[in-house]
Amino acid sequence: MTELKHAHRLRTGRYSEPGQIYLLTAVVLxxxxxxxxxxxxxxxxxxxxxxxxxxxxxxxxxxxxxxxFHWLIELQNIQLPSLMARTKSRIAVTLNRSAGRQGPVWQHGYHDRAIRKEEDLQAVARYIVANPLRAGLVERVGDYPLWDAIWL
Incomplete structure (x- = not known):
């Protein structure tokens, strides 16, 4: 219930800027x-x-x-809330249909972090794709099938 109690904070001060790079995270309910x-x-x-x-x-x-999921993007012609609502909805509908299930898939909201120009994007990407390794799901990043990065 804590995630619902503080979900409004995820939207406070949110600003969408086309061309800005964001790290987005959405969590399953x-x-x-x-x-x-x-x-x-x-x-x-x-x-x-x-x-x-x-x-x-x-x-x-x-x-x-x-x-x-974690998703490092350069935002284009849409606002962040719309992008995430569309993406999460598309996943929920497809998953529910595919798995023969009903009901919500996602926690409310999502986390976003604008990446500063001086940050090393490749380092951020390496951190993202190493998640399965840190979680103990695999022994080598290359053994995990559900990741990609334009540099790697």
Whole structure:
């Protein structure tokens, strides 16, 4: 219930700027591992790619974990709340249909962090794609199938 109690804080001061690079994170409701297998994880990947094809974001790096995803993007012709609402909705509808389930998939809101110009984007990308390694899911980053980065 804590995530709902403080969800309004995730929106406070949120500003969307086309051309700005953001690190976005969305978490599954109650941290259920809904993306624990390759097939369900690919539904997330497909939604991220669709957002890129629609011209809303340029994906720089991403990783799909069993209960959340991280997405490093350059924002294009959309506001962050709209991008995330569309992406999370697309994933929820597809996952529910595919798994024969109903109900919400995501915690309310999402986390975003604007990346400063002086930050090393490749270092941020390496941090993102190393999530499965830090979580103990694999022994080598290359063994985890649900990640990508334009530099790696």
């Amino acid at each position: 109650n941290r259920q591992p809904l993306f624990h297998d390759f097939k369900s994880g690919r539904l997330v990947v497909d939604a991220l790619k669709t957002a890129e094809q629609e011209g809303f974001a340029t994906s720089l790096a991403w990783v799909v974990m069993p209960d959340h």
